[in-house]
Amino acid sequence: MAHTWDPDRYLQYADERGRPFVDLVGRIDADAPATVVDLGCGPGNLTRLLKERWPDAKVAGVDSSAEMIEKASEIDGIAWQVDDLRTWATPDPLALRAPIDVLVSNATLQWLPEHLDLLPGLLDRVAAGGWFAFQVPGNFDEPSHTIRTELAAQEPYAELTRDARVPTSHAPADYARLLLDLGCEVDAWETTYLHVLTGDDPVFTWVSGTGARPTLQALPDDLRPRFEEEFRARLREAYPADADGRVILPFRRIFVVARKPQR
Template sequence: MWNPDVYLAFADHRGRPFFDLLSRVGAQSPRRVVDLGCGPGNLTVTLAERWPDAVIEAVDSSAEMVEAARARGLDAKLSGIADWSPKPDTDVVVSNAALQWVPGHADMLVRWAGLLDPGAWIAMQVPGNFDAPSHEAVRTVARSDEFADALADMPFREADVVAAPTGYAELLADAGCVVDAWETIYVHQLTGDTPVLDWITGTALTQVRSRLDDDAWERYRQAIIPLLAQAYPMRRDGTTYFPFRRVFVVARVGG
């Protein structure tokens, strides 16, 4: 279960990669623009502002996120990304921090490139920090004796869940696209007593939270706090630096 309010607690930080991604999309007058994994829709609405004549299609697999997106006036659909196929008039496909949840997403990108008209755009961004101390802390506490039974079959994501920029570039170039791929490490300056925990509670810990009752969840939180504090110490001025690597790919179909 996704909580839009928790996710939006860091809306400014999470939004920056979206705009960095879209800045490289050169579509002028697209007919249909699709946001796959639209979340609460706060970023999707900016697509309508940029391309006011386009049909905006929004898709997310979380009922809570779809409800929040609809509250922003979007005609959001509840569906998994793996089940989506482009309509004939689709000119731009955007996916921001969502495809890492979809097994085999690299093959899906190639499939979309084969279905879209020449001149269409595919733009996606995925986190590339699954080997970061924050995710290692999530796995370490989950595998401790106290939580091993409840979380034993939890499919934690490892570093290879996403490819390097070169890997995506080669796949899409072989599919006939012109590709712009890169990676960026954002150093987020966070505030609060447990800012990194607050951040990952809205993303990486959503599945963990769904497996634990309130008491177990609080014990999990107390166990992970010192690990995160050691990996991401608070500075004297009260800020915490949280490095976050992201992988970007923008492809123009058909050269």
């Protein structure tokens, strides 16, 4: 079953999800790029920041989710496109595609298990001397993910969730080494954010808008509430609220900023 995205659910923690994007883009030292592309732009709220930073650039946002692009289209001054990241990484032997000065991908590559193999193709889309910057979560060993995996492997869920997409990423050094071997200058690092969340079952709200969404959508309507109830209970135990109702969610993220050789 193909899953769909809910822009409104995703935007519930827009500030927390947006901070890594700001930290990533802050390391791109491009003065006056002509073309800037946000690959995996989601609802476009962060792509808008690219237009604000480089107002004279032609800025485009690309996402495979029609729901996300529909939401993003409410923002003027940016070209929006529904497309698959994998098609962007395919060879262009006739050199028909215009090179991109700044290519950004924020919290998107983790959805493609083969994304390490796609990086050379994506780099090919970047102009000589241009920038390729991406950020992926690196928290897949945390309870927010392991609990979902363990629960989904149990009956009666296992058969239904077996083919649901799950995110994954690599060590920062793996990304850095690959791009260094391609001749790039590379700045790679990792950061663990401590998000302070409030509300009813805030960690469930967070993961149900991103990493857990395909698993939840793989379940039929009559079985999903049972799964969600158990998932919520286990998350509450793993991430207890303090006396003031605050929950701390550690979230490790991996950043890579690469500059392509001038020639």
